[in-house]
Amino acid sequence: MSAPPDQQNPGLPAFWDQRFRNGVTPWEAGGVPAEFTEFIVGQPVGHRGRALVPGCGSAWEAALLVRHGWQTTALDFSPAAIDSARIVLGEGWSGTLLCADFFAFDAGSGFDLIYERAFLCALPPRCRAEYAQRMAELLRPGGWLAGYFFLGDTLKGPPFAIPPEQLDDLLRPAFVCQVNRPAADSLPIFAGRERWQVWRRR
Numbered sequence: 001m002s003a004p005p006d007q008q009n010p011g012l013p014a015f016w017d018q019r020f021r022n023g024v025t026p027w028e029a030g031g032v033p034a035e036f037t038e039f040i041v042g043q044p045v046g047h048r049g050r051a052l053v054p055g056c057g058s059a060w061e062a063a064l065l066v067r068h069g070w071q072t073t074a075l076d077f078s079p080a081a082i083d084s085a086r087i088v089l090g091e092g093w094s095g096t097l098l099c100a101d102f103f104a105f106d107a108g109s110g111f112d113l114i115y116e117r118a119f120l121c122a123l124p125p126r127c128r129a130e131y132a133q134r135m136a137e138l139l140r141p142g143g144w145l146a147g148y149f150f151l152g153d154t155l156k157g158p159p160f161a162i163p164p165e166q167l168d169d170l171l172r173p174a175f176v177c178q179v180n181r182p183a184a185d186s187l188p189i190f191a192g193r194e195r196w197q198v199w200r201r202r
């Protein structure tokens with residue numbers, strides 16, 4: 001059997017490029033979700049540091065992070081996503097915008113915060129163990145993996161829902177779950193199956 005064309009393989013940038021270029025982006029929130037805004041605004045002064053937004057897409061959250069004093073890297077392997085992020089972030093944005101693969105980029109020293117939204121569920125399920133391992137490597141002890149996880153057991157995607165017990169098995173060796181509640185304002189594509197979670201690196 002021949003391999004599928006690149007645009008049908010969510011493990012490749014071409015899949016995402018095609019969707020961004022054609023405006024087929026049902027995951028696009030057009031702003032920052034409520035719980036993440038509260039989380040960032042609620043941090044005590046001094047609780048800032050290095051933040052990473054992997055699979056950033058249009059990168060609305062990266063703008064919020066920089067406004068609140070975080071040294072922020074937003075990263076996506078799709079050039080079309082990076083073009084969209086560049087427009088959202090604008091000229092004066094002082095973070096780092098990288099067109100790079102999450103699994104391969106040179107990260108430097110540990111991050112204090114990694115923001116997850118519609119990234120894990122965009123990855124082919126075979127990448128999940130590597131995702132958990134990479135998150136654990138990138139965060140310093142005590143750092144946060146905070147964001148939105150798409151839970152369930154549908155095999156077709158993206159978005160690929162992950163069974164909650166599988167997510168627990170993947171993250172618990174290196175993380176403690178501190179917050180886990182339904183997301184307040186999910187888009188239709190994630191409705192009823194999206195949870196706001198905050199995991200702390202052991």
Ligand SMILES: C[S@@+](CC[C@H](N)C(=O)[O-])C[C@H]1O[C@@H](n2cnc3c(N)ncnc32)[C@H](O)[C@@H]1O
Pocket residue numbers: 010011013016017027028029054055056057058059075076077078081100101102103117118119122123
């Ligand atoms: C469903 S979109 C979500 C975008 C954004 N997080 C949001 O909430 O709007 C998934 C994004 O992850 C990116 N992506 C997928 N695999 C990636 C990888 N290995 N490295 C970097 N970016 C990746 C895609 O290019 C796409 O922009």
